[in-house]
Amino acid sequence: MKKRKKKINKKQRIAGLALLVLLLFLLGAMALSLLLGSVFISPENLWQSEILWQIRLPRVVLAALVGLLLSLSGVILQGVLRNPLADPYILGISAGGAVGAAISIALGAQFVIFGLSSLPVTAFIFSLVAVFVVYKLSQVGGHAAPETLILAGVALSAFCAAILALIIIVSGSLQTIYFWLLGSLASASWSNVITVIPYALIGAGIAYFFSKELNALLLGEEMAITLGIEVEKTRLMLIGAASVMTAAAVSVSGLIGFVGLIVPHWIRLIIGPNHRLLIPVSALSGMLLMVVADTISRTILSPLEIPIGIIMALVGAPFFLYLLRRRRIRGK
């Protein structure tokens, strides 16, 4: 019995240590990111610098929050839909959000709701409408099977892409819409940060709260039921949470791809599929990756900004393939 106690503590200590190191890396990256940019801020002006406090800091914080939202949403959806290709956008969120944003851009609507400009609000609402439609359409007899959900998501995305193309042609605002689609944190502000924080906190809480269910689902839906999980309720709850989290991220940063698909896979390859660890580690890694990628995107060709999605895919895809191959070779 003595030996056993020691062993648990050791496992938990290692996990705790890993999280602490990640957190330190994240804080370090954020601090570094604050100092880098097209304008040099001298150390003596640090505390009064407008650029630092009103432009860079909200942007760095927003990058971290979006990273958290997208990576956790990816972990949740890959777990619930039991599909390795699932990402935050698989259920039509990106397609809905894009149509919402395009409508807002095309109409040039400049109304303000709850202190937010119109684009994030329409993108948010359209994102959620899209998921809601997908979920409702997939439901047969109170049961929404994962494969049906994914296929319905793909179909709705195709439909939305057509509408998006129409809007672009009719309105002639190709460039603005295209840049929004590529995803960027350039519009970061404190009000964006404040609107996104509750989603990040509550979303992270829900994800962790349901890690037991996500673990049981690794064995398949039926086995999860025999382990005492209310699968239908769990799925509704988790898809709802992931959708709202993604919609919040999309509304402030456009369609930043890759984070939500790749981060959960990376982390799973490194630490295994146990969600008790997978969730906190993915959250921190998503934040770290996003902060680093955003810093690169705005400094590498400064003063020009490269959309963050491009950086993400250019650096992330090869690294992911490397991890995948290394594991295959070691496994066999």
Next chain:
Amino acid sequence: MTVLKVEDLVCGYSVKKPIIKGVSFAVNNGEFVGIVGPNGSGKTTLLRALIGLLDVQSGTITIGQHKIQNLERREVARRIAFVPQMMEPVQGFTVEDLILLGRTPYLERFSFETDDDHDAVDWAIEKLKIENLKDRQVTELSGGEFQRVAIARALAQEPKIMLLDEPTSHLDIRYQVKICKLLRTLRTNRSIVATFHDLNLASRFCSRLVLMKNGEVIAEGHPDDVITPQNIWQAYRIKVTVRKNPRTKKARYVLLP
């Protein structure tokens, strides 16, 4: 003591065409009940109903003192464990991680697994004599090894009843016997209900057999009373003769030429 009682059970995948058409039987503590019958006779469907994967259309399933409909899923899971015919091995899980999932019905929301949970896992590992596999990746196991791990996972649930769907059907004869012997030792303090295709194997190891055809029970009782030429003709439409195994004294069928 009766731990599981099924009365006039009707269920299936649609109300118009039930698969199980009025089945009754009871399982006592310490029994190893084998459910046998031809393909499509409803063996697997019956097991799925007993674990609550299918809704009961009419009749009752009683677990201990409670009707299954009145128990929460978590409560059912603490009483009955299920070993499916095929279970997906989870990428990246060790044997110990997988068995620990059997503790799901006992876990509280925010706490990590307790010492009790780890003790239950160790106990299940010891019962199935798989200490040597403990730290192996589940994806690297052979069929026979994985089946023992799957049973250990169910045992870690500390169930009163273990249901197994064809636990031996894709194993070689050495593992078929090994698994059956293990199941026979596991029935102390709990009951085992398993479906079988191999009648001689079921007859050799089970304490009681239930023979099904077309969603109904056509014979039930001691293996010697169930494995008869008449019953086998009725269920499978093949002609056999039944002999006693000279050493175990259990009935076994022999195909007629």
